[in-house]
Each structure stands twice: as structure tokens, then as C-alpha cells.
Amino acid sequence: MFLLVPSMQAAAVEDGAYAGFFQVIYAIPEANRELNDTGELLLVIKNNKIVDIQYDDEGFVKGKVTYKLKINKDSGKLSGYFVERDRLYEGNRLTLRWQMKGVFVDEYFAGNASIYLTRWNGQTPENGMLKIATYAFESP
Secondary structure, eight states, X not given: OOOOOOOOOOOXXXXXXXXXXXXXXXXXXXXXXXXXXXXXXXXXXXXXXXXXXXXXXXXXXXXXXXXXXXXXXXXXXXXXXXXEEEEEETTEEEXXXXXEEEEEEXXXXXXXXXXXXEEETTBOOTTSOEEEXXXXXXXX
């Protein structure tokens, strides 16, 4: 007689909000950010998936974000990107792609993000994407 008991492996990242404290390490003048600017990005996780991102920039378009971020269940490493559509900047509509890598440690996120402009008033940059900034995230 066999007794089968399903085993559920615990995820490396638990549900909740994880703070990422960033410093701008690269920015073009049009990025509306300057070298060494700092800020906070909260990543909200449920069932090992990013379900919300909260950013302290008033231009961030809440609700117009598509998440393509993956969390490794064993290591807690994050990879992938999210797309922010219809950000208004000086009367222009932008679409930004945030390419991210990093790891969740305790209640914090450490890693980096490169931000690319993918659409400007409905037009695509010449090479498809234009890198406008890079953020480095550290936990306190």
C-alpha cells in the first residue's frame, strides 16, 4: 500500500512588497533624471509573480504597465522586463521598457535596471530602442 503525499516546495520569494533603493548611474539629458539621483521602487509579489510596481516618480503611469518579469523559484533571482505605456513628458507620449536583473533578499531588491525608450508619440527610435538611463539597486 502506497500513501502519496504531495510535497510543495517553498518559493524563495514570499508574497509581499520588496523595496529597491536606486541610484542613477547613467542618464541621457532628456531622461528627466540626473546622474546620482536616488529613489525607491516597490515590487509587489504574489504567488512568485510581480503583480504591481510602485515608483516614486510622479510621471510613472500606474495601470498602464505590462509585466514580463520572471522570478526563479529556487534562487529568488529576477530577470526580464516591464513596459510602461503612455508616460507624458513635456507634452509627448512615451513608452518605456525597463530591463531588470537582480535578486530579492529579505524585504529588499538588489540589482539593476536599464530603461529604454521604445515609442515617442507613436514613432519608434531608429534602432528600435534608445537607452535613456540605468539604475543600480541596493538594499540598505
